[in-house]
Amino acid sequence: MIKYQHILVVIDPVAETQPALHRAVSVAALQEKADITLFMAIYDFSYEMTSILSSTERDEMREGVLQGREEWLKTLLAPYKNSTVQFNLKVVWHSRPFEAIIQQVQDGQHDLVVKSTHKHTLIQSFIFTPTDWHLLRKCPCPVLLVKQQDWPMGGNVLAAVNCGSDDKEQEALNNKVITESAEVARLLTANLHLVNAYPITPVNMALELPDFDPHVYNAAVKRHHERALYEYAVRFDLESSSLHLEEGLAEEVIPHCADKINASLVILGSVGRTGFSAALLGNTAEQVVDKLTCDVLVLRPDTE
Incomplete structure (x- = not known):
């Protein structure tokens, strides 16, 4: 049985509403005992640069800002004053929010991070790596990225698996995704669905190999994925x-399937990608997040 008992909620300091906090309270309510930490990393470069103040005065001003934000966090808890969940507050001074969150x-x-997300433009995705994406690559515990849609009891939970690889680590990640999805579906009295994308026949193979029959190849690939998906079922x-089971890229197939079954939550695995390839291509999980209208829970392999 999964237990999200120590939940970290990343608070958005400029948002009018905090859907991540609302969702975290909903998740905590499904557990027998859980606590939630409201977390905020703030930084103001002007406090660091001013030469008028001494270092002691700068420290005092920073402390005053932190205390002010902590008082504001307390106001966010007013709607939950009758909740049995234990709440903690944590405000830190840090210029890189994702590092502060991971620390x-x-x-x-913490065994779950909950954060609101929004669509990133292509130019942002390429030049500035948003905090969400850093978390998907580096956070050691599951990350729940929240949009605006609610989780109805009796709805649909969609688990995304990759049946195309015989790699043991991928199989372990598939098992983890399905196991946790089944538990979440049970807690929500929801229906669990599995989705798997299988690749389109490469055009260059048909061009380079005269005797290559794309229809035979495609049927064989589909059968392989069907067999693997059936074994999980x-x-x-x-x-x-x-x-x-749908032909195409995972980042297209998963959102399409989620819309088709009106999923309230998609759960998938993410193998962290770093360096130039991450900046250029991103990660399938990251691309899926931008295209989904529902929440997404991203799990990391146990071996990472």
């Missing part, structure tokens, strides 16, 4: 009607 995850031994006792 807090490690220090507080048998193992996790899922109906065939809840299996979705």
Whole structure:
């Protein structure tokens, strides 16, 4: 059984509403015992640069800002005053929010990070890596990125798996995704669906190999994915009607399937990618997040 008992909510200092906090309280309510930490990293370069103040005075001003923001966090808890959930507050002075979040995850031994997200433009994605994306690559615990849509009881949860690889690590990640998805679906009395994308036949293969039959190749690839998906369905006792196998790229297939079944939550695995390839291509999970209208829970492999 999964337990999200120490939940970290990343508060947006400029947003009028805090859907991440609302969602975290909903998740905590599904647990027998859970606590939520409201977290905010703030930084004002002007406090660092002023030469009028001494270092002691600058420290005092920073402390005053932190205390002011902590008082504001308390006002966010007013709607939850009757909740049985234990709330903690944490405001830190840090110029790189994602580093501060990950440090807090490690220090507080949090088992879930909840953060609101919004669509990133292509130019942002390429030049500025948003905090969300850093978290998807580097956060050691699951990350729940929240949009505006609610989680209705009795809805649909969609687990995205990759059946095309015989790699043991990928199989372990698939098992983790389905296991946690099944538990979340149980807690929400929701229906669990599996989706898997299989690749389109490469055009260059048909051009370079005269005897190559793309239809035969495509049918063989599809059968391989069908067999693997069916094996997961048998193992996790899922109906065939809840299996979705579609040709195409995962970042296109998963959002399409989520819309088709009106999923309230998509759960997928992410293998962190760093360096130039990450800046240029991003990660499938990151591309999926931007195209989904519902929440997405991103899990990391246990071996990472």
